[in-house]
Amino acid sequence: MSTIQNCKILSIPKIEDPRGNLSVIENDVIPFDIKRVYYLYDVPSGAERGGHSHKEQQEFLVALSGSFDVILNDGSQQKTVTLNKPFEGLFITNKIWRELKNFSSGAVCLVIASDVFLEEDYIREFDDFLAAKV
Template structure:
């Protein structure tokens, strides 16, 4: 699995910085944006894979770890900068943990919510990744 971090263009100003996500910033058409916040200490999020959707994860505030698994290898990436996003390809298991206090994770997705696009059982994910 190749880990791809995407640099978000930033306009820097003495009044504060402005991060810009446009159509040419990410390698897919944006269909949905959602964010995680007020995640309790010790809680985990994710725990699924998408069959077709791709996502870009950004730590808008604070930090958290993303564990990615492609069916063969596992990687852990810490996100802690609002101008660096982690691309999560389709058919990649993801778990999010170690959220710092006040952290906010924004997710930009290539698809609208569709329950049939989720694999929520890790053993089923491993089985489907071996079938490819």
């Protein structure tokens, strides 16, 4: 059963250099094979993203720039995680409701997913999410 305890902050290797730092995300950093990468940016002040769960897909979120909050809900518990370091990411397992809020100006959220886009994998209504958890 998926719980918010299965969602964890994972370190991304950071190579420090006086010319600028470099971080690399490969399959040894995240616990799934990478099938899709996308990013959110220019999120207007007060706007929210997410607001869904995945039946099977897992994701890894990174604040490449700025910060934002990720609200995780497993149907029993809720937890807020603030992402604000480009060398850390949040692993979100399947069957977890997520909402992204409080984007700072210039924030960029990188999302690495375990599968390609499949609309049938999404649960977009919270009541449907709760019903599926039973």
